[in-house]
Amino acid sequence: MQKSIALPLIALALCAGNLPALAFEPLPPETMDDARVFKVEILQVTDIEPYQQAYTGFIKSLQESGLVEGKNLSINRVAIDFDVEKGGFWNRLGVLLRIRQETSRIVTTKPDLVLTIGTPATKYARGMLVDAHIPLVFTAVANPEDAGCISLVDAGEGATGSTLYTDMSDSLKLVRDVFPNAHRIGMVHTDDENGVANVAEATRDGKPLGLDVSTRLVNKTDPIAPTLKELYNGGRGVDIFAVPLDTYYGLHRYEAAIDLGDFGIENKVPVVTLAMVRVPGAALYVGADFTQVGRLAGSQAAKILQRHTKPDVLPILRQMTPTVMVDPARMAALKVTLPAAMVAHKTETSNGFWQIDMAQ
Structure with a gap:
């Protein structure tokens, strides 16, 4: 009984040895759906x-x-x-x-x-x-x-x-390293889903770092200046402004972003952006590109x-490592010196900004 079963199995194995090997490697993209x-x-x-x-x-x-x-x-x-x-x-x-x-x-x-x-x-x-x-x-x-x-x-x-x-805690640590004397951050946002999430993360992650985040909600058509004045409170309120990932700053030909930059320049208050959006007057950009x-x-x-x-x-x-950009002219105007570790990894871009390679 055992002999009769073994013979067909041996024969099958010998036949299988003569069969070509099957290829399971995927086809390269250029060979698929060409037409x-x-x-x-x-x-x-x-x-x-x-x-x-x-x-x-x-x-x-x-x-x-x-x-x-x-x-x-x-x-x-x-x-x-x-x-x-x-x-x-x-x-x-x-x-x-x-x-x-x-x-x-x-x-x-x-x-x-x-x-x-x-x-x-x-x-x-x-x-x-x-x-x-x-x-x-x-x-x-x-x-x-x-x-x-x-x-x-x-x-x-x-x-x-x-x-x-991006990890908000890492971004805020970078802000703290560049501006060690800033402890009260002001953030203006709308009901934009991205903006709400960004502000919530900054509020939560700022506390362990000794950063107090004050936020204000505005409508997308509201001018930003009155809210900035309220947060700044003549120098008795926030000592730095941060831009969240909010469409508000990209609307109306960047009106809110421009006004925020101008307010920072006139009052010598640092402006950082936690999103890679154009903010004239911002000294530091940290975020995903x-x-x-x-x-x-x-x-x-x-x-x-x-x-x-x-x-x-x-x-x-x-993007695992955030993009970091610095405006050296704004840093000089604020009389802020970039940490030596960041200066060592800077590359000057075509617009005169410094890009910091944080992966090094």
Whole structure:
């Protein structure tokens, strides 16, 4: 009995030895879907410069992967601007309805992938896209959990992307190292989801570092000067201003950012920005670079389109080391000397700023 079973098994083994080995290595991207044109829909709320930077980074990353618009890539981009600058409950409700309407349209077009830029578009579009089994990639989101993700690295079902999240504690330590005499930080923000998250993190993480954060909520159409005066209180209030990751500072041709910079210059109060947005008059910039974060989202999108990778298995990416920029002219005007360790790792940029390589 045992002999009769063993003989067929030996024969099978001998035959198998003559079979060619099976190859399981994935095909290189350039051999997959060569003739196909991928359809990508892009959805965002407001059209501000940082979002454009994220979009540019996303497109460049796709190009580096061989996905080129007009060749094998078709892109339709929609920026919702439904009275978003006015803020308020009813206008926010209007934005939500517009996002839902655009998402419904997107679902009917059945694109190969959707990119959402910013927290509102990501938060309110993802449910419908997941239900329609359309891969979602997001970018320029401050805290993924505020956009419905499971964690900072797990986007949950049907989604992945890149985040602007940086460790606020590390950023505030850097601010404290550069401005050791500043202990009271003033932050002006709106109901922007990113801004609210940024301010909450700064308030929480500042306390263990001996930094007291005072915040004020304004509408997106409010001028910033009255609130700055209230926080500064003629020199008896805050001794440094910090800009959160809030669309308020990019609206109205950067009016709030410009006014904040001017106020800092006139009152000799340092202004730092915890987001890489243009703030004339800021002495220190610390945060994630929108273009780089957009590129990270593009790398995820390329895997989904070219290799048919499911979004669920791709982690949320982020810039692990924040970008740090210094305006030496503003530092000199404030009579502040940059720590020697930072000076040793500086590189002068084309606009006269110093970029500090914190990875060294």
